[in-house]
Amino acid sequence: MEPMFSPALHRQRHQFVIDFVKRNKPKKVVDLGCSECSLLKQLKFHREIELLVGVDIDGAKVKKKMHGLAPMSTDYLQPSNDQLCIELYQGSITQRDARLRGFDLVTSIELIEHLTLADVERFSEVVFGYMTPVAVIVSTPNSEFNPLFPRLAGFRHSDHKFEWTRAEFKSWALKVCLDYGYEVEFTGVGQAPLDQQERVGFCSQIGVFHRLGGREVYNMLYCDDAEDVFSYTLLYSKNYPSLHDNNILRRVLATEVLYWAEKLRIRWVEEKTGERYNAYTLCQAEGEGEECHRASEQHLEVEEKQTATGGAAMKNLMEPQEVEDEQLFWTDGQGQQESCKLHRCVSVPLAVLWSCCPKVSALSGSLSNLRQLLMDDPDVKLSQDGSAVLLNYQEQGTKKKKKKDHGALEDSGYAEVRQCSLSVDPEEDWDANV
Template sequence: MVLLFSPPLHRQRHQFVIDFIKRNKPKKVVDLGCNECTLLRKLKFHREIELLVGVDINSAAMTKKMYELAPISTEYLLPSYDQLSIELYQGSVTQKDGRLRGFDLVTSIELIEHLHLADVERFSEVLFGYMAPVSVIVSTPNSEFNPLLPGLTGFRHSDHKFEWTRAEFQSWALQVCLEHGYEVQFTGVGLAPPGQRERVGFCSQIGVFHRLSGRDDARLLPGDDAHEIFSYTLLYSIAYPSLRDNNVLRRILVSEVLYWAEQLKRGWMEEKTGEGEEASALCQTQGGGGERLSERQAEMEEKQTGSAGRCVCVPLAKLWSCCPRVQAMSGSVSHLSRFLLDDPLVKLTQDGSAVLVDDQEQDQEEEEYDDLEDTGCTEASQCSLSAVQQEDWEVDL
């Protein structure tokens, strides 16, 4: 078949769903007949969705691309506050499964025409009577458009069991609304050439169903055993990392604190030794108050912490003011202190007001100097030893 539409018709159908989601912001969405998860892979980027589910009878088609639904590496490194879980089930849309009840949106894109007519009634009962979502989008080929498709004889796909005219589709949709308490608007995608649009309609006809407000009996009631029906097989499940998860929040917050505490320490050390002015302006570049580490902090830096060697004391208030991301995740300095209190990766002062950062560079330099003094090496022998070490490293590399 020659491509007649730009963008391609399947993209127009998917864009119709995406536009609906942008307007209505459903939190729980299921795509019936998801096949290779093409629509789901687009919807995962719309983070108003909290639960995204795909169902198809063909498990091989789903598993072919299902791992592309997984979070990318940056979503683990920089998770947001959005929540998203994705599940894929193998099963027939003519069977009931309690896990799919009460969704905000169900999509059935070019699916119904793959069912035998005897199964369409069961599909209607499962979708509108049992699942009872708030909204449903159903698309199906418009057979009146077929004569405009070059080279087409018969149905558009070898697996199609029927293809409805506009009148047939509307008759089915209106009967569903009458039986199950919905209303429907008819539209479509894929425009006919000018002058023929009224005569043939859209290439893909679409019904957008909304459950009537008075129909609350669809929700699970206390004691209702409908949720005990599990006819589908779970093939895939993934929960995206979210800062609403305290474990994820703590991990990311600790990472940010350790990084910026080290940066502040280096900035103060370089300022102290006069090695650079850029480091002393660290807080200004991060949107902080532009203050430098105080003399009191300098005194504390000189203190010893047992076997750990010297430490630089970085106040949480300073760190909080210098790092907007730490501010956003912790909310306040007191909350930040509580988050860090029991974390093994973070060393706090006794009053919990500051992070202790090991001054490893200084300790290492002192240890090397002491070792050289103990061995009686002269300045010349030190240079010779350094040259030999560098030569050995280059050989190893």
């Protein structure tokens, strides 16, 4: 059979779901009959989704492709502020499972035609009556379109139990709405030639169901005394790295602090100027300009006022200091501590880092949070009062620093990253040629 659609019909169906997700931004999405997870692999990039679930009765088919849903290396190196959990289950969509209740969106793409008519009734009861999602997208072949396919005899796939006309699909959908409190709009993908569109309709007909009353109605229904049932088998579960994880937030923040503190130290060494001019120059070098300069000046004034009561004098900003070994230890490339009675170091106040570096301030939220988050980090050396980052006065060397960074990456668990497969196999025999 020669291809008739561009893009391919199964891609148009998936794009329909993706467009719906972009418009409505559901947080919890489940794809029933997820097969080889091709739709899920596209939806995982839409980070408004916090929980993405796939269900299929064929566990072997799911296992074959499920590792393509694993986080990529960039997800670990640059964790998102958004949360994402992916779960895959083996089970029949005619059976109840409490873990799938209360989702924002349920998709059933070219699935119901694989069920017997008796199972379609159970499908309706489970999806609309028990799971009670806010929205449901159901697509199924439109049998009125079939005569336009040359050499097609019978159904489009050998496993199809039926293929509905538009009237039959509409009759089923309206009964679902009446029984379970939904409204539906009809559309589709895969257009016929212009002169036959009205006569045959779309190749794949789609019903988009919306619960009457939306989320508020569900919240009342979910408080019933229905017994929790867990009939599905969990095959895969993965939490994507996120800044909501406090350990990940600390690692990312420490990396940013050390990076910017080192840039400030290098710039200070290069400039060899007074502290006020130096602070302004550093801000200018990173594109912050007058705003950062004013923040640094204000902090200078505050710190200088504190000098009389024993506060650290900001006039020592970026000045080399001698620190006793109880306060500061340097680590060699093999991880062995080296100490001597005194070390020369450069003090970089946290207030300057927080004022001059937007990402540091965004990650920490406040100067006190910044200090607290860095307090127990083994890679960040703070002054005795916790107000500044201490760096070795002399450069440690690029090679040694890279070794240390690499070690930190391994310790954090980021070194083991599965690569996502980019291959997508056709969903079904007929679609492969359409």
